[in-house]
Amino acid sequence: MIVRGRQLPVLELLRRxxxxxxxGAEQCRFRYPTAISRTLGLRLVEVDLGSATVEIDADPAVHGNQQGTVHGGLIVExxxxxxxxxxxxxxxxDETFTSIDLRAVFLRPVWQDTLxxxxxxxxxGRTITHYTCEVIRSDGKPVATITSIVTTLRGDQSHGR
Structure with missing residues (x-):
């Protein structure tokens, strides 16, 4: 049980x-689920130290582009x-982080599917971490490969973020 005023480690809260x-009374220093995740209906389904898996039920009626497929921006988000x-x-x-690069390679279109x-x-590294993220459809076929560089902020750089 959480002690009032004590924040849980992020990983512990996410696993719960x-x-x-x-x-719902538990807290950690970051906001989970995030506002954008709630808005889009993203679901955290797996988490471990340094890794995470997130899903969405993508529907072109809600998430579509002008061609009628799921918008690439949703896949990147x-x-x-x-x-x-x-x-x-x-x-x-006493650290926080921010993305300093994000690149997407789209491999195939998506219509209605769970991604x-x-x-x-x-x-x-101590400050810079390179991530790879594969987005797959429910049939196991890859939709996109996203790479990102994330920097860890410390000291004055981390305040207010």
Missing amino acids: QIAGTAT LADAAIGTAHSTVVGP RATARPAHA
Whole structure:
């Protein structure tokens, strides 16, 4: 049970949310679920130290582009949510982070489907971490590969972020 005023480590809170054992009273220093995740209907389905998997039920009636397929921006947001969640599990108590690069390679279109984005570090340094994130459809075929560089902020750089 959480002691009033005590914040849980990010990984512990996220694991409780996935397991369905979070009461809603628990807190951590980051906002989970994020506002954009709630708005878009993103679901955290797996998390471990430095990795995360996020899903969405993509529908072109809601998430579509002018061609009638799921918008690439939604696919990138799904991957960015997985990457940010993964990195939030490894930063220290007086640290925060921000993306400094994000690149997407789209491999095939998506119509209505459940998409799953899994983010893992390709290289983790003290300040800079390179992530790869594969987004797949429910049939297991890859939709996009996203890479991101995330920098960990410390000291004065981390305040207010």
